[in-house]
Amino acid sequence: MQDILLILGIGVFGGMMGAWLFQKLRIPQVIGYIAIGLIIGRSGLGIIGDVEIPALRPFSYLALAFIGFLVGGELEGKIFKQYGKQFIGIMLGEGLGAFFVVGAGTGLILWFITGSIPAALAGGIVFGAISSATDPASTVDVLWEYRSKGLLTTGLISVVALDDALALTLYALGTSVASLLVGGEINLNELLMTLGVELIGSGLIGVFCGFGLSLLVKHSRSSDRSLTLLVGCLLLIAGVCLKHKLDVILCAMAAGATLINASPHRSKPLLESLRAFASPIYVMFFVMVGARLQLTSQPAWLWGIVAFYVVGRTIGKYAGTWIGATTSKSPALLKNYLGLGLFAQGGVAVGLSMMAGQHLSGVEVLDGLDLGTVVVSAVTATTLLVQLIGPASVKWAITKTGEIGRNVTEEDIIKELKVADVMHTDPATIREGDLLTEVFNKFSNHDQLCFPVVNNDGACIGVISIDSLKSLFVEQEIWSWMLAGDVMVPIKDIVSVDAPLAEAMETMTQMEAEETILRNPQSRLPVGIFDLRSAKRSVSKKLLQRQGV
Amino acid sequence: MVESGNHLLDAALSPQRVFITKERSKEALLNYLVDKLGHCGEVDDQQALHQAIFTRESLMSTGIGLGIGVPHARISSVRRMILAVAVNDQPLEDYEAIDNHPVQIVFMVAGRPDQQSNYVRLLAVLSHVVKQPENRDALLKATSTEEIYQYIRKSL
Numbered sequence: 001m002q003d004i005l006l007i008l009g010i011g012v013f014g015g016m017m018g019a020w021l022f023q024k025l026r027i028p029q030v031i032g033y034i035a036i037g038l039i040i041g042r043s044g045l046g047i048i049g050d051v052e053i054p055a056l057r058p059f060s061y062l063a064l065a066f067i068g069f070l071v072g073g074e075l076e077g078k079i080f081k082q083y084g085k086q087f088i089g090i091m092l093g094e095g096l097g098a099f100f101v102v103g104a105g106t107g108l109i110l111w112f113i114t115g116s117i118p119a120a121l122a123g124g125i126v127f128g129a130i131s132s133a134t135d136p137a138s139t140v141d142v143l144w145e146y147r148s149k150g151l152l153t154t155g156l157i158s159v160v161a162l163d164d165a166l167a168l169t170l171y172a173l174g175t176s177v178a179s180l181l182v183g184g185e186i187n188l189n190e191l192l193m194t195l196g197v198e199l200i201g202s203g204l205i206g207v208f209c210g211f212g213l214s215l216l217v218k219h220s221r222s223s224d225r226s227l228t229l230l231v232g233c234l235l236l237i238a239g240v241c242l243k244h245k246l247d248v249i250l251c252a253m254a255a256g257a258t259l260i261n262a263s264p265h266r267s268k269p270l271l272e273s274l275r276a277f278a279s280p281i282y283v284m285f286f287v288m289v290g291a292r293l294q295l296t297s298q299p300a301w302l303w304g305i306v307a308f309y310v311v312g313r314t315i316g317k318y319a320g321t322w323i324g325a326t327t328s329k330s331p332a333l334l335k336n337y338l339g340l341g342l343f344a345q346g347g348v349a350v351g352l353s354m355m356a357g358q359h360l361s362g363v364e365v366l367d368g369l370d371l372g373t374v375v376v377s378a379v380t381a382t383t384l385l386v387q388l389i390g391p392a393s394v395k396w397a398i399t400k401t402g403e404i405g406r407n408v409t410e411e412d413i414i415k416e417l418k419v420a421d422v423m424h425t426d427p428a429t430i431r432e433g434d435l436l437t438e439v440f441n442k443f444s445n446h447d448q449l450c451f452p453v454v455n456n457d458g459a460c461i462g463v464i465s466i467d468s469l470k471s472l473f474v475e476q477e478i479w480s481w482m483l484a485g486d487v488m489v490p491i492k493d494i495v496s497v498d499a500p501l502a503e504a505m506e507t508m509t510q511m512e513a514e515e516t517i518l519r520n521p522q523s524r525l526p527v528g529i530f531d532l533r534s535a536k537r538s539v540s541k542k543l544l545q546r547q548g549v
Numbered sequence: 550m551v552e553s554g555n556h557l558l559d560a561a562l563s564p565q566r567v568f569i570t571k572e573r574s575k576e577a578l579l580n581y582l583v584d585k586l587g588h589c590g591e592v593d594d595q596q597a598l599h600q601a602i603f604t605r606e607s608l609m610s611t612g613i614g615l616g617i618g619v620p621h622a623r624i625s626s627v628r629r630m631i632l633a634v635a636v637n638d639q640p641l642e643d644y645e646a647i648d649n650h651p652v653q654i655v656f657m658v659a660g661r662p663d664q665q666s667n668y669v670r671l672l673a674v675l676s677h678v679v680k681q682p683e684n685r686d687a688l689l690k691a692t693s694t695e696e697i698y699q700y701i702r703k704s705l
Contacts, residue, residue, distance in 0.1 A: 432608065433609060468665060468666075471665075471669055472669060475669060475672075475673035477673065477676050477677060477680070478669070478672055478673050478676055480613075480647070481609075481614075481619075481647060481676075482669070482672065483605075483608055483609060485605070485608060486605070486621065486623075486668075486672075487669055488665075489662070489663075490662045
């Protein structure tokens with residue numbers, strides 16, 4: 001137990017270090033987590049080895065439940081109403097594209113090596129089915145990391161969320177056919193029944209949990225309590241799915257999608273809280289993905305399968321997307337770029353390969369090497385390769401379509417800015433010896449709500465605002481002999497030029513000030529005006545620019 | 550909050566701060582009034598008041614015309630807004646008023662920096678009152694400080 005805690009610490013901390021390093025190299029953080037996993041895992045230092053990996057397996061299922069739920073939370077019904085047909089068309093295209101290209105290619109290689117048609121067909125079908133799955137976790141992680149928003153982002157989330165079900169179906173059908181081909185005992189009806197129970201059961205439990213959560217969220221007044229309930233629910237989902245051999249991701253995804261559509265307003269902040277809460281779990285999950293991968297010495301032809309699988313899957317996914325998008329009359333953006341975001345391969349593929357390892361362990365392809373081992377070894381190696389290519393490719397796609405950085409809120413913009421970024425620079429000034437008549441002229445000739453009052457040295461000594469002028473409107477008889485210095489308000493340096501905007505806005509609100517003059521701390525010369533209304537306008541403008549509106 | 554003119558005047562003026570003077574220069578009269586205000590118990594730093602009054606005069610004379618002077622300043626060492634009135638026995642030729650006429654009636658106002666609205670209001674009220682010829686004549690003809698004090702209060 002002590003070791004597990006230590007390993008979790010090393011994993012999360014090391015993963016974050018890896019992410020930091022890879023971010024510096026402009027590579028998606030998820031590759032950093034996996035790279036650290038490789039270093040400390042089976043293929044590297046062995047800190048996470050054969051003993052720790054099974055012990056941490058429940059943790060990976062919990063992570064999958066979190067990921068599934070968050071991905072489901074992105075699936076708002078209104079998007080499906082508009083693009084549902086296109087997304088399903090693309091999902092079928094890319095899934096079947098990979099299935100056929102990888103299936104045909106790997107089958108041919110296996111036939112060439114083994115000379116056995118049934119073994120080649122069985123291997124090809126299983127490889128094809130596994131290749132159709134896209135890893136939602138690493139794909140969505142890249143979208144979140146780069147705050148991506150837009151049609152491509154929505155399309156990617158929807159397709160990666162849906163294609164797990166397709167992969168499971170293809171796999172179930174594929175292994176049945178493969179078992180029949182290699183003479184194993186298989187009951188197709190039983191397998192289809194199992195698949196039906198798995199898919200429908202996972203979906204129904206997810207929908208039920210989603211509705212339950214939406215009721216709880218509606219009646220819960222504390223966001224902390226809602227988060228605790230949600231985490232509890234996800235633990236239950238992971239536990240029930242494990243116990244009854246249901247699909248954790250699919251179930252959690254259904255729960256997330258149900259919640260976001262049943263109570264969209266209340267669930268969004270909750271999903272944000274979960275995302276923050278899940279961050280270390282996420283990191284550890286990907287570190288585990290890397291740690292689990294084992295690169296052992298394999299026959300040369302197996303690397304041929306690996307190479308073809310990666311290339312064929314890439315071609316199949318991209319071409320399949322293009323065909324699916326064209327058939328479903330999708331916008332050009334989806335047709336040209338969505339395929340680029342579907343290369344990642346993760347938990348579902350590895351899980352299916354493990355199952356195939358058991359199903360096909362009795363099929364000998366060469367002396368001492370069974371088909372099950374071939375599938376496990378090849379999928380492990382391809383996962384490593386495509387997990388390095390996939391996230392980078394997602395980033396490339398969202399960069400090309402300009403969707404990076406669009407998923408921002410006003411708060412995000414405010415956090416990024418300093419006072420200097422939104423202040424009004426080079427303000428017109430009023431001299432302390434100027435008569436009030438001149439002061440009124442200044443206000444009518446300049447678009448400023450307040451003016452710095454300067455002395456003979458140019459140093460700012462006070463401020464006259466439009467509000468403070470109100471009391472002077474009715475006192476016209478003093479305009480000819482009162483000076484700006486007589487009516488100015490002494491300056492208070494409540495905000496500095498290099499202060500963070502969020503801090504400055506809070507200070508201004510607390511002091512009930514609408515605008516303030518900014519001075520150079522040494523020379524006391526006025527350098528700008530910080531006006532809350534203008535600052536908010538600048539923030540809104542930057543927000544619209546970033547969102548591409 | 551902006552207070553009414555007579556309320557402000559009541560609060561700022563007291564009979565002890567009304568004077569009939571016999572000064573022969575603007576500087577002497579301003580020094581006299583600064584000294585009186587400095588010792589009235591409402592000013593913590595008389596030197597600061599002196600500097601503020603004369604700095605203001607250096608920017609532009611507070612002779613507002615028709616024989617009236619309104620020297621004034623806002624400084625943090627003043628506890629509350631106060632007013633002193635001096636009617637000099639002779640008009641002061643060196644006051645450099647905006648109408649170039651000599652000044653004989655002087656109202657010195659001292660306030661705190663955060664009293665901008667009330668300060669402006671008091672100056673405006675004083676300006677309005679003393680610009681009426683009958684008020685100026687009455688102040689110049691008064692024979693005692695009490696008479697001046699009562700007349701100012703009555704005029705508002």
